[in-house]
Amino acid sequence: MVGHQVSTAEFSGKRVTVAGLGVSGVSAARALAGLGASVTVVDGGDSEALRERAASLETAGITVRLGDAATLPEGTDLVVTSPGWRPDSPLFAAAAEAGVDVVGDVEIAWRLRGPDAAPWLAITGTNGKTTTVQMLASILKAAGLRTAAVGNIGTPIIDVVLGDEPHDVLAVELSSYQLHWAPSLRAHSAAVLNLAPDHLDWHGSMRAYAADKGRIYEGNTIACVYNVEDPRTERLVEQADVEEGCRAIGFTLGAPGPSMLGVVEGLLVDRAFVENRQQQAQELAEVSDVHPPAPHNIANALAAAALARAFGVDARAVRDGLRAFRPDAHRIAHVADVDGVAYVDDSKATNTHAAQASLAAYESIVWIAGGLAKGATFDDLVASAAKRLRGAVLIGADRALIREALARHAPDVPVVDLDRTDTGAMAEAVREAARLAGPGDTVLMAPACASMDMFTNYNERGEAFAEAVRALTAGRGTDA
Known part of the structure; x- marks a missing residue:
């Protein structure tokens, strides 16, 4: 990127209402006020922490x-919502009645x-976004590119776009919420890693959830990356206007076919970005270069x-970035x-799809599970893991x-x-396991x-598990 320019005229003098006083809401409010907008932030809460903010x-x-x-x-020209606000929120109904657009922080960025x-x-x-974005940023940095992992990963993307630090390319994690509110987004290239029922109370249906995920492909210029093992992701590519x-x-x-990346004899290989993809494959890395090497x-x-x-990016940078x-x-x-038993913390497996991937990584498992199901059912998960x-x-x-x-099952x-x-309860759970x-x-603590x-x-939750495991190790044979 040469220089650093942003397009600010669109917001100067506008009366903008920001919905939500969380991280993205505060970021959007400060940014828009700095661009000359008249900003009002609304939030249904009234806690001491919110009053301080x-x-x-x-x-x-x-x-x-x-x-x-x-x-x-009164007089609102634009509503900027935090990602988690549901589309049927009364504020948005009022905006629709007044003919006022509702967008998210990603759209503003x-x-x-x-x-x-x-x-x-x-x-x-549905799962793996943060890890994949961080892997991508590591690969881009290994290639000598100025980059950052941003978006849903924790760094508000507006702050990055308005910041002074120049970037050659951004690795952007986007949730279904953020995509719902970002109609103008047009990425260089994008990937949908997988699709499984999640946040259906917010989206209303699996069809609506998938459609919002699929927005990431709209207007892509170079590549729409999909998961061969999850045909729903390929259907989203087919439906996209690129x-x-x-x-x-x-x-x-x-083993990958033409225009795919895959695994051959312990190697990650590329049959997409090579001169003769019908007959050639480029070695990128070894499976052992991936940490952890779970499927x-x-x-x-x-x-x-x-x-x-x-x-x-060349193959060497892919390998070095993954390592x-x-x-x-x-x-x-x-x-x-402890005593020949491995203890693994996958507290991030907060839904059945993530837990299924985690359970598939081990052959013989004592499973610690449970919490808030969020409307999920567990028959498919248990049936797939029963033998393990x-x-x-x-x-x-x-x-x-x-x-x-x-x-x-x-x-x-x-x-x-x-x-x-x-x-x-976690300490008792670990002792029982x-x-x-x-x-x-x-x-394996993969709660689903x-x-x-x-x-x-x-x-x-993960810290409680780790602490309970450490308590187990006292006075016993360990390799921690």
């Missing part, structure tokens, strides 16, 4: 209205891009590699070995749903049902549920 914004000339999230401020802005390589999917010459690129854990993580690596290759990458905490994290299960320990508010699925698997939802496990087994019935978030 409100006071900080008010010193910057931003109006904040707490305790009323339904009334549209896209509109602010100047003519010389860095291209976006965008990633979405630029002339944009290619469909598949990734697979098997779903290898799929993540292939998707990241496909996007990097679409941007012209350098380490996943965030609580994503298939090996905590310790040596035992199960269930915790959390909706554990009965998993217990019933185990009774139907894995009736011979011993189950410990802990009738408690306090935070101390240790009792069920034998040498060569893996005690959200954590908020017992913990603040999945991070706290």
Whole structure:
């Protein structure tokens, strides 16, 4: 990227209402006020933390209205929503009645891009988004490119677009919520990693959820990357309106066909971005270069590699970037070995799709599961993992749903049902799992549920698991 210009005229003098006083809402409010907009932030809450945030914004000339999230401020020209606000929120109904557009922070960031802005390589999917975006950023950096992992990953994308640091390309994680509110987004290349039922209470149906995920492909210029093992992702490519010459690129854990990336004899190979893809394949990396080398993580690596290759990155940088990458905490994290049993923390597996991928990575498992099901059912998950299960320990508010699925599909698997939802339940769960496990087994905490019935978030749940495992190791044979 040469220089740094943003397009600001669109917002100067506009009266903008920002919905939500979270991280993205505060970022949008400050950015738009700095561009000359008259900004009002609304939030239905009225806690001490929100009042502190409100006071900080008010010193910057931003109006904040707490305790009323339904009334549209008079004279509003545009509503900018935080990602989690549902489309049927009363504020948006009022905006529709007044003929006022509702967009998200990603849309604002896209509109602010100047003519010389860095291209976006965008990633979405039910699971694996953050890991894949971080892998992609690691590969891009290994290629010597100025980049950042942004979006749903934690760094508000508006801040990056308006920041002083120049970038050659951005690795952008996008949730279905963000895509719903970003109608103008047009990525250089994009990937949908997988699709499984999630957030259906927000979207209303699986069809609507998939459609919002599919928006990431609209207007792509170089490559639409899809998962060969998940035909729904390829259908989203087929339905997308892309630029002339944009290619469909598949990734697979098997041997790749032309215009695909895949795995051959322990190697990640590319048959898409080579001169003769009918007859040639380019070695990119070894499976052992991926950390951890679980099947779903290898799929993540292939998707990241496909996007990097679409941007012209060479094979050596793909290998070096994957070797350098380490996943965030609580994503298939090996905590310790105790008496020949491995203890693995995958607290990030907050839905059945993520848990299924985690369970598929191990041969003999004592499974710790449970929490808030969010409307999920567990029959398919348990049926797919039944042969690998040596035992199960269930915790959390909706554990009965998993217990019933185990009774139907894995009736011979011993189950410990802990009738408690306090935070101390994790220590008991780990002790019970240790009792069920034998040498060569893996005690896997992959809850398939959200954590908020017992913990603040999945991070706290993962820390509780790790702490309980460390308590186990006291006075016993370990390799931590």
